Each structure stands twice: as structure tokens, then as C-alpha cells.
Amino acid sequence: MKKKFAGLALATAVLVTGNAYGQKSYTVKRISSPPVADGVMSPGEWDGVENSSEFAMLRQDEGDVDAHEYRFRMAWDDEAMYMLLTSSYAGWVSGQGSDLEELPCEGTLICGGTNFGGSPDSLNFYFDPDPDDEDNVDPPDGYQIAVGINEGVASYKDEAVTNTFVFMEAHVDTGFGNNGTWGQGDDAGHTAWSFVSTADTNGLVAEFYFPWATWDAFDEQLDFTHAPVDGDNWWFNLGIITSDPGNFLPIWNWNSSQSFVTRPDGELVFSTETVGGGGLTGDVNLDGAIDAADIDALAAAIRGGTSDSVYDLNGDSAVTDADREELVNNILNTYIGDSNLDKQFDSGDFVAVFSAGQYEDGIAGNSGWGQGDWNGDGDFDSGDFVAAFSAGGYEAGPRAAVAAVPEPSSLLLIALGALGLVRSRRR
Template identity: 25%
Template sequence: MLATWPHPKGYVCYRAPGPVTIDGDLKAAEWDAAPWSDAFVDIEGDKRPKPRYRTRMKMLWDDEALYIAAELEEPHVWATLKEHDAVIFQDPDFEVFLDPDGDNHTYGELELNALNTTWDLLLTKPYKDGGRALNGWEIIGLKTAVKVNGTLNDPRDTDTGWTIEIRWPWKGLRELATFTGAPRDGDQWRINFSRVEWDVQVNGGQSEKVKNRPEHNWVWAPQGVIDMHRPERWGYLQFSTAKPGTATFKPDSDWPARDALHRVYYAQRAFHKKHGKFAAAADLGLKDLADRLEVETTRSGCEISWLDRGAQPPKRRYSITDDAHLRTR
């Protein structure tokens, strides 16, 4: 039986007390209002060693945009890629994944390196479900900046690391969700952050990746597997208009239903891989969920519905399709 997944991390994002200047310098007074996140962990979670360098982020918002800051400890900061929309994670990078409506489909990804070279792309749905990355997509009004605390591409000395600022306007998010302006107090979106780090060696006075070693993936909200494209395991971004430091993150009351549907979704994937077809609810081995499920199957797909018995009439019904599209109605 697939185990339940714990409620992901949450971050309370406060309104910016004033204009946010995007220059990569996080010592500006406006950032004092934003709490730092927990230090990033390995993408697989506690079963893997803790990252050797600290990574953390913080966020603010106003009527125009979402602001993201990040601090990456690194003794030898290096980057090579200078072309926009290059595959940035071939360098050490910082990545943002954002799904405002939390339906697992049509979400945005932004990557940038220490040269402030960016790659923004839109995912129609996760790669595991046949999704495509639309590299031609551009985030309207995006601004980013990087500050290197040390010397870039010079391994002869020791650096402190690099810091990042991102301004992601609401108008640059309209393709990802049905909203027309800034979020409201208490709204929650799904978000996650990743840092890609490579093992390096010095050759000819320059840092280069050690051959045949995979990258390290350090993230804010662990995924459990080496795959950032599982939006159901991303963290929660909660917007607040309260005085900074006074609001409390409120866990998603829909989480038990969301998690249950994803357990069934993964069970269906495993069944289909083995048998070449989708299963009826009784054949999935999820006895603790079977009496609350409805499974509709066709030759090419399936949809799983979950009835929230604890809700007052009219009861809510949740559903997920075989390509992970999550809906509430």
C-alpha cells in the first residue's frame, strides 16, 4: 500500500513595506520584513545526507509582483552559460517552480545561474505524464539580479556565495491560473525551489565538473524522489496582509483528499504498467480508501473521484485523471 505523504512545508509571505529594488543585494531594509525559510535539504529528504552548503529563500509581495530572494553559500562560485533559455542546470543554478491553482498542470519554471542567465519555461503537465516544456514562453515583466560575494570563476580564493533577487509580476502569471491581479490575504499557491550543485575540480585554473558524477539537488520542500516535476509535493505559499511576523501558516484543509487521490493515482500507474490497463477501485489494494472512491476507466485513460464525507452539504468531490490533473468541484 502506498504510504501517505505528510503535509508539505508552508511559507507565510508578507506584503513588502516599500518598493523592492532588484539588484541582488539582500541587505536592503525591505527584506527585513521577510523571514528566512528553513535551510534546503536533499530532494529525496532525510534518507540522503544534508547538503554541504546552506541554501535558503525568502519572499515578499505587493500589488504588482511576487518577490523572491535567495542566498546560496558557495566557496567557489562559477558559471559558464550566457545564452537566455540555455539549459541552465548544466551550471550550478537556482530554480523556482510555481503552480498558482495547485492542479498539477500548466505551471511555470524559472532557472538562473551566477551570471544571471535565465531560462523560463511553461510545463503543460509533468514530464512523467507526457508533459512538454514550452521554451518559447517568456515571463512578462520578469526582473532578476545576482550578486556574487567573492570572485566569479576564480577558484584561487574562497568566496562566501551568491545572492539572488527575482521580481515575478502577476501579469506574468496569467497563463498559469485564472486570476486578474494580485492575490488576496490568505490565498495559498503551490511553490518549490531547487538548487543544482555539481562536484567540481580545478583544471588549468578553472573549475570544471567531475566527469560521470550526477548533480546534487537541494530543495526547500523534499520530493521523496529525484524529480522536481511532482507538483503535489511542492510547498505552500500563503499570502498575508498582516504585520510581518504575526501571521501563522494554515495547513490546507484539502490535504487529506489531495494526498489520497495521489496515492490512488500512483497505484493506477503501477497497475497499468504491469497489466496494460487501468484497475477498478477494488483491485488497487487501497482498502482504507476504497469506500470513498469512484473510478471511471476507458481504453485510454481513467478518472478517480473522491467524496469528502466530512463536508457539510453540498459535499465536495475531488478528482484526478491518469495524467495527474487534479480538480475540485
């Protein structure tokens, strides 16, 4: 729920005066094409969804940072909230909870094992949808979900666990016990959510699906079975018991106690700003189309040194000119120099760029793809002709067609002629 100003002021005062460590916040944006919770990061499905901040270490100084790069991403739509958790850790345990065969849970809140509190490589989630508009202090309300991460593939779906365990409670004014009466009577929300994780020597990919029907505990302080609105906030934390004794208790929102349960939690702020998710590969500006605006946005990202994965089109974990070439040559299936994006580089492109009148105009950074910036530096000058003609696409026809490429000497004459034309027009 949206916080009242007075409530925010009180919560801020408590956090600032009572706790030096403050409170983290993560913006959960709406997603146009939701990911599939299958434990695999499919190309494009999390595009535009930002990583969380780094995790700290519980029972250590606040500045001690988790060494295994735990990060989460979250997004939402009218049906559900979606979550991705990743880590670089490679020492996963095996044999906790259910075995590799599917084990039916039959609607129970605990399935596959009950020893979550001491289990290595277990994830401990705390969600408080906050329908009662409470402050972020103890004693807490909210939902606790714990799952085990075993080596290999683990899952909870269709009311069954495989290679894992699950533990669920709904707390009201306490950190322990299912006194929120989750899963009582006809309330079946605790069986609606699911997850699949893949853990191996390459690290962890865990994907979660939380439909809004999940949060149906009977108590009015917890019931939240509808999609949020812009500006709604939940309290949230994630703590991890790991099998690495040197990196034992990573937690997203650190506190000075020895307990995951202790407030303050971090904050999830829901936004109606929409990101692309599994949209069009190459639609880096997430407007639903792949066009010159995406080439310009990618060029600006390269110049700015960004590392956002939405721009990493060739999947090499870097944002470079190679991604720009991937966008132009393979995704748009055309050539460097095709300013009007008709899938060929010919005299029509010269007409387009010369009409824009930005060749060597002395205004830094004012040109885009449609105005002749073919090398991505933000300007239209002789360097763009070098880039375009070096790529060898002039008058080669559509890229899919087999056509002869003019000899380099001919390309040079064409380029010189084009430059002469520009200069003669300026006299």
C-alpha cells in the first residue's frame, strides 16, 4: 500500500536514529512479456529488468560484501510477480530434502524435509505485502518461504518437490509460527507459486513465479491477492544459508542482529514503467520496434561505457561495437550505411543523409544513424564513409541476396564523389 507521509517520516526516523545501516530499495517494474520459471535464462526474457544491489554478510560488519555475487531481479504483471536469482557460487550441496524423484506435497506447508534452519544452500524469503500500512520495524508481519538449492535441477511446482524442500509460514506480529493461518480451509495460495533452479559449477540460476493468488493468508494484515498499483510498496528480504563457511550468511538488507527475521527489511516499490522482458531481440529502447532509434541508443550506450545486458546483443558479456554490428548485420539484416533501413546500401541512402545536412556541421554529437552516423561516434563525417564502404555492402543488393561487391577502387571513387557533392552544395 502507498505509505502515508507521517508513516514514512516515522519509519525514516526509526531507521536513521535506531539503525546506522538504513534500508535498501528495489523498483519492481511491469514487464510486457513475462519470463518462464524454468531455471534457464532464455535469451531476452529478462532484458530491461535491473539487477538488485549487492548482498551483505549477516553477523559480520555492514561493509562485508557477499563473495558469490548473489543478485536478484523482479518484475510483475497483472497475473504474478516474477523473480530471478543468480550467483557465481560453484560448491552446491546435494541430498537435502526430497531426492531426484518427484515428491507430492498434497497441499502441505512443509514438504521434502523440515530442517530448513540448518540446511546449507537454502534460500529464506520474507515478503510483507503490507496491507495494514505498518512501519518497517519489529515485530514483523509477512510470509516466509524457504527452499533448498541442491546441485543440479531443483523445483517446486504443481504441488510437488523434486531435489529440494519447501517451508512456508505466514507471520502476524512475530517472526515464527503460521499464526497468519496460511493454507487453512479453502485457501490454496501456498500451492500456486513455483520455482525451478539450476545449480552447477557455472553458478546458480533460480526463477520464481509468484501469482498474486499466493498471498491469501486469512489474516487481514497479510491478505493481498491482487496486482499492485503504481507506488505500492512491500517489505522484503532474502537471506541465504550457504555451504561456504567463509561466505556463510549473505543477506540483501543487512541488520545488526543474528537473524534473518529481524527488521528492517528492504523495500520493493512497484512501478507501472514497463520493460520488455522476452520482447524483440535488438529492441534495446524497449519501444516494441527495432529501428534506427535502437541503433542510436546502442551507439550511445557504447560511447557511455554501459554494461547493461539489454545492449549485449552478441552475448559476450560486454557492450562494444561488436553488438552494434550484430544489430545492423544480423538482427536488422542489412549493411553499415543503410540509413533508410530498406535493407540495402545504395544511392538512396546518400540522398537521405545529405538531405539532413549534418555532414561536418561542427555540432558535436548531433547525428544519428538516419543522418549519416554510421560508425556510432555521434557525428557525420568522413569516418562514416570509411566505415560504410569498408563493410562492403554498397550496391550489393539486399543482404540475403547473392550479389557482386564493387572493387575497393570503385568504392573509393564513390566515396570521393559523394564528399565532392557535399562540398559543392555548400558553395
